[in-house]
Amino acid sequence: MPLKLSGLAARMDRLYEYDREPVASHKLQGGARFAGLFAGEHVAATEFVIGAFFVLHGVGARDLFLGLLLGNLLAVLSWTLVCAPIAVQTRLTLYWYLRRIAGPGLTFVYNIANGFLYSILAGAMISVAASAVGLAFGVKTPALTDVMPASFGWVVLTISIGLTFTVLAILGFEKLSRFAELCSPWIFAIFIAGAIGTLPRLGVHASLDNFWEVMQTKVWNGVPSPGQEQFHLRHIVFFAWFANLAFHIALSDMALFRYAKSWKYGLYSAFGMYPGHMLAWICSGIMVAGVNREMNPGLMAFQAAGLAGVAAVVVAGWTTANPTFYRVGLAIQTVTPNWPRWKVTLAVGVVTSVFSTFPIVFTRLLDYVAIYGLVLMPVGAIVLAEHWILPRLGVEPYQAEKRGLVFNWQAAVVWAGTIGICALLPLHLYFRWLPGYLFAVLSYTGLKMAFNPKIPAPAGREGGR
Amino acid sequence: MRILLGAAALLCLVLCILFPLMHFLGVLEEAAFKQGLAMSSLGWFLFRAGKGQPEATRN
Numbered sequence: 035m036p037l038k039l040s041g042l043a044a045r046m047d048r049l050y051e052y053d054r055e056p057v058a059s060h061k062l063q064g065g066a067r068f069a070g071l072f073a074g075e076h077v078a079a080t081e082f083v084i085g086a087f088f089v090l091h092g093v094g095a096r097d098l099f100l101g102l103l104l105g106n107l108l109a110v111l112s113w114t115l116v117c118a119p120i121a122v123q124t125r126l127t128l129y130w131y132l133r134r135i136a137g138p139g140l141t142f143v144y145n146i147a148n149g150f151l152y153s154i155l156a157g158a159m160i161s162v163a164a165s166a167v168g169l170a171f172g173v174k175t176p177a178l179t180d181v182m183p184a185s186f187g188w189v190v191l192t193i194s195i196g197l198t199f200t201v202l203a204i205l206g207f208e209k210l211s212r213f214a215e216l217c218s219p220w221i222f223a224i225f226i227a228g229a230i231g232t233l234p235r236l237g238v239h240a241s242l243d244n245f246w247e248v249m250q251t252k253v254w255n256g257v258p259s260p261g262q263e264q265f266h267l268r269h270i271v272f273f274a275w276f277a278n279l280a281f282h283i284a285l286s287d288m289a290l291f292r293y294a295k296s297w298k299y300g301l302y303s304a305f306g307m308y309p310g311h312m313l314a315w316i317c318s319g320i321m322v323a324g325v326n327r328e329m330n331p332g333l334m335a336f337q338a339a340g341l342a343g344v345a346a347v348v349v350a351g352w353t354t355a356n357p358t359f360y361r362v363g364l365a366i367q368t369v370t371p372n373w374p375r376w377k378v379t380l381a382v383g384v385v386t387s388v389f390s391t392f393p394i395v396f397t398r399l400l401d402y403v404a405i406y407g408l409v410l411m412p413v414g415a416i417v418l419a420e421h422w423i424l425p426r427l428g429v430e431p432y433q434a435e436k437r438g439l440v441f442n443w444q445a446a447v448v449w450a451g452t453i454g455i456c457a458l459l460p461l462h463l464y465f466r467w468l469p470g471y472l473f474a475v476l477s478y479t480g481l482k483m484a485f486n487p488k489i490p491a492p493a494g495r496e497g498g499r
Numbered sequence: 500m501r502i503l504l505g506a507a508a509l510l511c512l513v514l515c516i517l518f519p520l521m522h523f524l525g526v527l528e529e530a531a532f533k534q535g536l537a538m539s540s541l542g543w544f545l546f547r548a549g550k551g552q553p554e555a556t557r558n
Contacts, residue, residue, distance in 0.1 A: 216547050220540065223515040227536055230519035231529075240524050339519070340533025342540040 040440045043138030045367075056125035056292070063293045065302055071290065072306030074218035076278075077225065077314050079162045079350035080155075082331040083399050084277070085318030090178075090327055091265035092258030095250045101267045102315065105274025106307035112275070112282035113291075114300030116414070120421050121291035122299075128288045132413065135420045137434035139441035140449075144413055148280075149362040151406045153382060156358035157389025160199065161396040163351030164192045166332030166344045175330040176393030179261065183391045196387025199352055203359040203383065204376045214353035221353075222314070224346035228338030229317035232324035235337075253323040272464040273400065277311065279407025279467060284414035329397070359383055401463060408467045412452040415474030416445045419482070423475070429482050430489045444481040448474050504550040511543035 088098060124131050133141045165175040173187040183189045238248050258264045281287040282303070291299065321338040322329070335343030363378045370378060389395055395402065424431045434442040456470040515536055522532035 213548070219512060220515070220543050220547075223512050224536075224540070227515050227519040230516070230523050231532060231536075233523050234525075234529075238523075339536055342515070342533070342536040345537075345540065 040138065043142045043440065047133075047138065061293065062295045064295070065299060068290070068294065068299050068302035069305040072303050073222075073309055074215060076306035076310030077218055077222045077350075078354045079159045079331075079347065080354065080399065080403070081225065081311065081314035082162060082318050082321075082335065082347060082350065083158075083329075083396060084273075084403075085315030086322035086329060086331070086334065087400050088265065088270065088315060089253060089319045089322050090259040090262045090329060091269070092256055092262065093254055093265040093270060094256040095246070095254040097256075097265075097267040098254045098270055098316075098319070101270025102274050102312045105271040106304075106312055108271070108275040109278060109282060109307050110301060110304045113287065113303040114297065116418065117282045117285050117287050118291040118294060118300030119297040120285065120417065121288040122294055122297045123421075124288070125292045126288065127292065128285045128413075128417070131285075131288065132417060134432045134435040135417055136413075136442045136445040137439045140446055143446075144410075145364075148286075148410060149364075149366065151409060152358050153362045153386045154389050154395055154402065155406065156355040156362075156386045157196075157392070158395040158399055158402070159351040159354040160192055160196045160387060160390035161393065162331045163348045163355075164188070164195050164332075164390065165330050166335060166347035166351075167191060167195060169332050169336055169344065175332065176397065178259075178329055178397050180393040180397060182393075184393065188393075189391045192390040193387050195351075196355075196383060196390050199355045200359065200380060200383025200387070202352075203356055204379050214356055217349050217353050221346050221350050222309070224335070224339055224342055225314045225317040228335060228343050228346075229320040232320050232338045235324050236320070249320075253319055259327050269462070269464055272468075273404075274307075274311065276407045276464065276467055277403055280410045283467075283471065284407065284410040285417055286410075355386065358386065362386075404463050404467070408456055408463075408470065409453060411467050411471055412449040412474040415452070415471050416448060416478050419475050419478045423479050424482055424486075425489070427479070427483060428488045429486050433486055444478065444485065448478040448481065451477065501550050504546050508543050508546035508550060511539045511546060514539035515543065 093101070120131075129141060129145070132144060136144070164173075167173075168175060168188070168191050171187070171191065173191050174185060176184045176188060233245075233248075236248050236252050238245050276283075291297075294300075318331075318334070321334045325334050325337050328334070331347050332344060335347045337343075339346065359379050359382050362382045363375070366382060367373065367375075367378050370381075373381075420431050430436070433439065434445075452470050452474040455473055456466045459466045459469060461469070518527065518532045518535035518539065521527040522529060527535070
């Protein structure tokens with residue numbers, strides 16, 4: 035089995051070979067590049083659903099604005115103080131750094147887990163796009179309580195859209211992904227346009243004298259929709275913080291920040307959090323209030339911005355799903371080395387399309403985002419402990435690499451144990467990751483101190499301080 | 500040429516915000532604002548696609 039796992043890991047190494055070396059100094063990027071990237075990447079189809087759900091969960095206007103300000107600040111600080119410093123020091127992607135720490139076997143498991151979780155998220159995006167296309171064909175969007183596909187029309191619609199996205203990816207993934215980057219400013223503009231266009235329907239005067247009053251009584255009025263749990267300030271703070279947990283605390287964005295000139299470039303993530311997440315969530319909240327809180331992203335965008343709104347929902351869904359086919363495809367290619375690229379993309383597309391038929395992937399999107407971050411978060415804790423804590427405690431880091439281990443069992447135990455403990459914690463799902471993260475850091479450090487060799491003292495320093 | 504196409508695309512993006520703003524201020528009817536938004540969106544796509552694509556930014 036270990037031999038088999040090492041074979042799979044070796045195949046995966048070959049796929050990621052192109053970014054194996056640390057980034058050279060002449061390839062470092064300026065701050066404007068990071069600002070643009072963050073601003074573009076954090077306005078996706080999920081934003082149509084997340085902001086609307088805050089309204090359905092009955093959060094008050096004050097709690098929403100304050101929660102988004104605080105939560106997004108914590109996210110920016112997580113990028114700046116956790117992710118960027120490690121990336122700038124190592125100049126490696128998480129894949130290659132984790133390989134040194136956890137061994138190629140566990141890194142392989144991480145990649146598969148990440149790919150699987152990501153494809154469910156892409157399934158949700160296809161569902162969101164289907165809610166828009168369904169308007170033209172009279173296909174009803176599933177109710178918030180639906181778990182299984184409710185109608186044959188919905189299944190046909192989601193599968194058709196998923197397969198269309200898949201065929202487009204097969205025809206030219208790279209060109210499409212670059213074109214998808216171009217779409218971001220327009221999607222962002224449609225969010226703002228949709229919100230402004232909805233204001234007259236909500237009764238906001240052109241003088242804006244009753245703006246805050248309308249926001250408090252008709253949008254974020256503190257009354258949850260039937261069957262929805264009431265949200266307060268703490269829920270919004272934590273959601274805004276962990277919405278990108280996989281990227282900052284779980285360190286996926288090392289791939290980005292390894293190009294940064296300084297760890298302070300982490301602050302550029304504010305361009306993705308404030309004009310990105312915060313504004314987009316506020317806009318989609320206003321839009322859903324304009325359709326009497328009906329959770330149907332397609333209808334919501336159509337009522338708010340007409341055909342451009344519908345197009346924005348479809349394009350946003352597609353631009354999120356498209357890179358997924360590539361990322362998940364890389365993971366799948368490891369176990370199917372003889373498959374051509376088109377076959378891998380087709381397989382990923384079909385699986386993702388099947389996920390999209392289940393309404394639960396988007397009707398419980400907020401919970402899924404929490405679970406996604408929670409599952410990957412222990413990996414970030416393990417890397418943090420190995421990078422910052424172990425050397426200071428005199429424990430030799432990178433034992434997996436130095437001893438040629440395929441599988442760092444301490445990391446595997448901490449990862450699985452943390453998820454187990456998080457599942458049992460008597461806390462709301464949104465608040466579990468933080469104690470789980472502290473547990474992961476402490477338990478990994480403890481295991482390493484107990485079982486790993488200490489850093490040998492330099493010659494002539496024995497008996498020193 | 501690229502600069503001109505870029506400027507035209509930017510103008511369309513600005514129009515995407517201006518049309519709903521004019522509707523909010525009571526200058527445009529809802530149908531007219533949505534039509535304007537659709538047209539300026541189409542314009543943005545055409546001009547931006549014509550300008551060319553940026554380099555890949557992330558692996």
